[in-house]
Amino acid sequence: MSYFSVPARWQIPTDAVRHSFTEMARDGIRGCEGIAMWLGRHEGDAAIITHVVRLRGPGIQKAPDRLLISADLVNDLTDVAIENKLTLIGQIHSHSAFCGTDLSEVDRCCGIAVPGYLSAVAPDFALRAGTTIEECGMHVFIPGQRWQRLSPQDVRQRISVVDGVLVPILVAGPDE
Numbered sequence: 001m002s003y004f005s006v007p008a009r010w011q012i013p014t015d016a017v018r019h020s021f022t023e024m025a026r027d028g029i030r031g032c033e034g035i036a037m038w039l040g041r042h043e044g045d046a047a048i049i050t051h052v053v054r055l056r057g058p059g060i061q062k063a064p065d066r067l068l069i070s071a072d073l074v075n076d077l078t079d080v081a082i083e084n085k086l087t088l089i090g091q092i093h094s095h096s097a098f099c100g101t102d103l104s105e106v107d108r109c110c111g112i113a114v115p116g117y118l119s120a121v122a123p124d125f126a127l128r129a130g131t132t133i134e135e136c137g138m139h140v141f142i143p144g145q146r147w148q149r150l151s152p153q154d155v156r157q158r159i160s161v162v163d164g165v166l167v168p169i170l171v172a173g174p175d176e
Helices: 014-028 071-083 105-110 152-158
Strands: 009-013 035-043 046-055 060-063 066-069 087-094 118-122 137-142 146-149 159-162 169-172
Touching: 009 014, 009 152, 014 035, 014 046, 014 087, 014 118, 014 159, 035 071, 046 071, 046 087, 071 087, 071 169, 105 146, 152 159
Parallel strands: 009 046, 009 159, 046 169, 087 118
Antiparallel strands: 035 046, 035 087, 060 066, 118 137, 137 146
16 A cells, blocks of 8 residues: 555554543533544555544644644644654544534645545534444545545444554643
8 A cells, every 4th residue: 555545444443432532522521622633554455543642732722613733733743653653544523513423614625635534523522422433424535536424334344443452642742
């Protein structure tokens, strides 16, 4: 698989899902969108998530209906990936109960958009206990097609949530 290929499948450890929902819920409790970034590696036709990254500091602004990440914080995230010999695989962010799990217009036009990038959207500000990846909107950036939402069948076939893998948490930006 080349660096800019679209993976045929993604592997997400249950631990990464748990860490990500805990991170997003910190902001959801305040009525704001939250986010966690996913780093990992490519193996064959699969993207394997191995680390969760928390974004910190003034480079991230969170509101009920948007997230803004500065170029400086994206640079910090890139440095974290390089230092750990990892690749940015994707991210998960939350929307309110009123916004659903589709990508917003801002998500579509202003987010990270590289081939094969996975953008997941968690419902209800990530506050509903027991929410699964299958309940999230799973979107992939496809060259020439822009963002494509995976159908429920595609999610079942292409996204594997695996138990028994511990996932480290990294921080980009000044830690609190």
